[in-house]
Amino acid sequence: MGILWVLMAVVMLGAVLGPVLLRRRGGIRQVAPGSPDAADPAEYGFVRQEDLDVRLPGPDQDLLDVMSIVQRNQDYTAAAQLLAGTGKETEQRWERVQAIAGAAALELAQTPRLGAGWLHAWRAQDPKDPGGAQVFAEFLVQQAWRTAGGASQADERRIILEEARTACEEAALLAPGDPVPHITHLAVARGLDYAQHDFEQLWLKILDTAPGHMGAHLAGLRYWCEKWHGSRELAFSFAEAAAARAPSGSLLAALPLFALYEHLPEVNLVRSFYQSEVVTKSLHGALFAVQAARPDDPMLAHVRHLLVFFLVRSERWAEAMQQLLHVDGHVGALPWTAGSDPAESYAVFRALAVAGYEANGGSPATLRH
Numbered sequence: 546m547g548i549l550w551v552l553m554a555v556v557m558l559g560a561v562l563g564p565v566l567l568r569r570r571g572g573i574r575q576v577a578p579g580s581p582d583a584a585d586p587a588e589y590g591f592v593r594q595e596d597l598d599v600r601l602p603g604p605d606q607d608l609l610d611v612m613s614i615v616q617r618n619q620d621y622t623a624a625a626q627l628l629a630g631t632g633k634e635t636e637q638r639w640e641r642v643q644a645i646a647g648a649a650a651l652e653l654a655q656t657p658r659l660g661a662g663w664l665h666a667w668r669a670q671d672p673k674d675p676g677g678a679q680v681f682a683e684f685l686v687q688q689a690w691r692t693a694g695g696a697s698q699a700d701e702r703r704i705i706l707e708e709a710r711t712a713c714e715e716a717a718l719l720a721p722g723d724p725v726p727h728i729t730h731l732a733v734a735r736g737l738d739y740a741q742h743d744f745e746q747l748w749l750k751i752l753d754t755a756p757g758h759m760g761a762h763l764a765g766l767r768y769w770c771e772k773w774h775g776s777r778e779l780a781f782s783f784a785e786a787a788a789a790r791a792p793s794g795s796l797l798a799a800l801p802l803f804a805l806y807e808h809l810p811e812v813n814l815v816r817s818f819y820q821s822e823v824v825t826k827s828l829h830g831a832l833f834a835v836q837a838a839r840p841d842d843p844m845l846a847h848v849r850h851l852l853v854f855f856l857v858r859s860e861r862w863a864e865a866m867q868q869l870l871h872v873d874g875h876v877g878a879l880p881w882t883a884g885s886d887p888a889e890s891y892a893v894f895r896a897l898a899v900a901g902y903e904a905n906g907g908s909p910a911t912l913r914h
Contacts, residue, residue: 586892586899588909589866592874594892601644602878603846608641612648621667621677628676633723636843639760642676642725646683650691678716679725685709686732706736717750724755731764735773744768759796759844762787763803770807780804788830798834799848802827806851806880819859828855832864846871850878850891857894862901866912869895 587593601608611623624645631638653660664684667677689705692698710733716726727750734744751761762784769775769783784804791797805827818824831852838845849868856865872878873895881887902912 586895589870589899589912590873591869591895591899594888596874597888597891598875598877599882599887600647600877601640601875602850603843603872603875605637605640605644605843608644612645615645615663616648616652619663619666621663624663624680625667625671625674625676628680629674633720633725634755634758636758636760638723639725639728639758640843642679642683642729646680646687649680649684650687653688654691673719675716675720675723678712678719679723679729682709682712682716682726682729685712686729686736689736690732702736706733709733710737722754724751724758724761727751727754728758728761728764731761731768735768738774739768741774744774757792757795757797759800759847762797762800763847766800766803766807770804772807777808780807791834794837794839796834796838796842796844796848798837799831799851802831802848802851802855803879806854819855824855824859828852828859828861831855835868846875847878850876851880853891853894853898854880857897857901860901862898862905863907865894865898866902866907869898870912870914 607627611627614623615621628638628641628645631641649661649664661684664677664681667674668681671677685705686709689702689709692702692705710730713726713730713733716729717723720726727747730747731744731751734747739747748765751758751765755761766780766783767773769780771777771780775783781801781804784800787797787800805824831848835845835848835852838848849872852868853865853872856862856868876882876887876891881890884890
């Protein structure tokens with residue numbers, strides 16, 4: 546077990562371990578790149594690191610096709626049509642609003658003078674379109690969080706978030722009963738330091754429209770975390786209450802694992818932490834949620850990605866490999882997006898999973914698809 550923590554230390558230093566992990570029964574150690582003994586994720590059909598898609602947590606080909614058209618033609622029409630056909634109160638609508646807004650924000654960052662003109666045209670030419678209003682509100686939030694630290698930048702961020710709050714309120718008026726504007730507003734509330742009472746009033750609007758919405762609960766959880774406006778106790782209370790009232794097939798049972806992730810120590814010196822009762826209990830809740838969830842649940846990939854992180858750190862190699870079979874190819878989810886290079890972060894954990902699996906007798910032939 547000690548060798549795993551050596552490897553994790555290497556990970557923290559930013560090393561890419563993908564091709565340099567030796568397969569040895571009962572243990573893992575580094576070898577030279579290209580060694581015939583190195584564990585090779587490609588043998589399992591996994592996507593090469595440079596080909597991993599960092600835009601989405603899982604496949605949504607319709608969305609990718611639409612955004613290709615929008616950005617190539619600088620015409621928002623296809624995106625408007627896609628959202629018009631995506632039901633409100635759904636996780637998929639929230640995912641798509643986030644992704645479209647993220648594409649606009651990235652485009653603007655890459656080409657500040659010309660980028661995201663299609664989004665501004667959308668708002669100007671069709672101001673009553675609920676989809677365009679929702680995307681614009683989320684776009685502003687993402688712009689605010691991209692603003693760097695420092696006093697002047699903090700003022701700029703606050704100004705953008707104030708504008709985002711107005712945009713959320715306008716979007717909510719255009720689509721009564723749609724939780725998406727309120728979910729975006731949760732991020733605004735976190736950034737503008739809403740008092741807990743005011744946040745709870747906003748949360749009630751979500752409970753009125755979509756009480757089982759996993760994306761909303763993930764956004765709400767962040768507010769209650771210790772690093773924002775709550776505490777470890779409040780965050781776990783929020784997560785465990787949601788998990789306890791979750792209906793059959795709901796991924797809310799996995800929420801305590803996200804609360805645990807948000808409160809991991811920056812440097813963990815207790816080797817047994819990932820085998821502790823609190824981690825094991827949260828892991829089992831998430832594994833149960835994944836097993837019971839609909840295969841087409843858009844939030845399923847989010848839970849699987851976090852499971853990979855915890856299962857690898859818990860040295861539960863075979864279970865980690867099972868999750869990798871479902872999510873490999875797309876890495877736009879926590880915990881990978883918390884770093885500057887999501888593909889590299891994911892590839893490191895994938896390589897550890899493969900090496901650990903093979904060190905304990907596994908092989909491509911024994912992995913159940």
